[in-house]
Amino acid sequence: MTGRAGPVRAAVVGGAGYIGGELVRLLLGHPRVELATVTSRRLAGRRVSTTHPNLRGLTELTFTAPEDLGRHDVLLLATEHGLAMGAMRGLLDLADTVVDLSADFRLRDPAVFAAYYGGPHAAPDLLAEFVTGLPELHRKRLRDADRISVPGCMATAAILALHPLADAGLLGAGEVTVDGRTGSSGSGSAPSAANVHAERSGALRVFAPTAHRHQAEITQAVGVPARMTATGVEAVRGVQVLCRVPLADGVDEAATRAVYRRYYRDEPFVRVVAARRGTYRLPEPKILAGSNFCDVGFAVDPHGGWALLVAALDNLVKGGAGNAVQCLNVRFGWPERLGLEFPGLHPA
Template identity: 65%
Template sequence: MIRVGIVGGAGYIGGELLRLLSGHTEVEIAAVTSSRLAGRRVDGGHPNLRGRTGLAYVSPEDLPECDVLFFTGSTVADREGRAALTARGKIVYDLSPDLRLADPAVYRRHYGEHPAPDLLGTAVVGLPELYRTRLRTADLVSVPGCMATASILALRPLSEAGLLEPAVTVDGRVGSSGSGASAGEMNLHAERSGVLRVFAPLNHRHQAEIAQATGLDVMMTATGVDAVRGVQVLCHATLSEDVTEQDLRRLYRAAYQAEPHVRVIAQKRGNYRLPEPKILLGSNYCDVGFAIDPGSRRVLLCGALDNLVKGGAGNAVQCLNIRMGLDESLGLDFPGLHPI
């Protein structure tokens, strides 16, 4: 069995890791840390896990030796503390923004000064569809942001084919769980319910990850929507040459026909003609699709996923499966619910 430790298990991503890994046949959850809740039962804050785990939180300093560690929050500000934690695991999956960018100047623009810039560029990006070969041997992996994952997967077939003009605008929409379990006043129900709040009108930080992965000149806006889970991104782009809808369909199918967790959704009829996060809740799928403007080179590329699963914990577990030589979909076969 693979001994796993979750560093910072009290939040939403920690809860999703617990949910997925508690049903994983090759994993033993050795410990879950929380400085604030040490000694309390894990299922107190994650009530969906009642009867599924009897674990209690431990203090970070009591984290035992593990084969794999998952970091759910930022740790780089405490360099010595991070080193002490990483020493207790052979493989680390970091789900925080700490290591997502390779360039310190780009990191500074979106997050401020990095406390340990020498760490930037040391991790493999945890996106199996782009970096599967490197993930098979990677001992340090940085899992990308939720809207970045959806955008990169939506843009990838055309960006790799060189069919996009460099300038791309990404319109991202995300549910309230994207702000985390300790979000402030703006995410109180009375403030969040019923809103379409543009919380990042320009330069959302995930645009740097998208640009890094695709080589495109990305401008991103982000809106909080009246949902708990789910991400949908609309990528507005211009084709560099004349391409038909049939050409786009062939490109997308070729890119993703062998990918177990990406589906191409671009239909002419039905209620769900393009990617819709509602039907993906709880699943590790990212659905991608497209629409082309006849008579012009304007194109809309769309992606959707559950921000806590394929946009976070599920992506990390998929990377773990790859690293350990397991079935890539082990523990990740839940298809989502409909209706919901």
């Protein structure tokens, strides 16, 4: 669609968590968005900057109770998994465009959702109406989409790593395996015994040895069967995935590099990182903190037959809030980098 001239009036629903805070931060700096409302049932009436102290002096907004939300042009939902699907019919009456960052509308098949989330979907008839919020794969559909579901952080990284080879027909027969590593912010801001500093510090905790929920998203998006594990590492932000894949006969390092360059040469937020020298030869999440980049890379076994694909991103930005803002930019015909120019820090 053509670019919208006037500001878009937006609300963040569920703004007290880490993803909600990143949405607020990005939207406050977005030149085409007026952030009008941030909701939280628990913190209604309190300053947003009290919960998100990096925003001190940048906003006078206070949290609004969800029942007082009112109508906006855009709603961005950063609610806990399971809440959006029950409330979605009412929320669709409050905005022309809804962007959901929870897991509730990521899967298209109600049976697959039930298998991975332990129960039936509350609004299965709405699943097919949501477009996956990943511009690199669905940019054309997002230009007219009013219901957008942002994929999970490790799913985003794995999909962007796997998609070029899968789409080009360069993967061999069989499953791919995805080994995901994530920092503590991926568990959200709600306290739990497993995430206190004394338990998390120094630990490499395999919290999903089999059947991680993002596994279903990866299989749905890429079209190849995937098996996924996930490990919590000693970092606050960041996701790195290692994807071990079989290669079709004759696929070597040169063919792999050529495919990645072709698929991502015009993408504003995906960089191919597969260097033969330097400190960061393959994607590293540490240097991506705060940025909307996803770096993807690869290492092809010199004996042939398989490759290791690597992707890294900030789980709260390209893995969440930044990806949502990128989808808004596509939806409203704005430059895709708008409000997302921060390149990350080095050293960090």
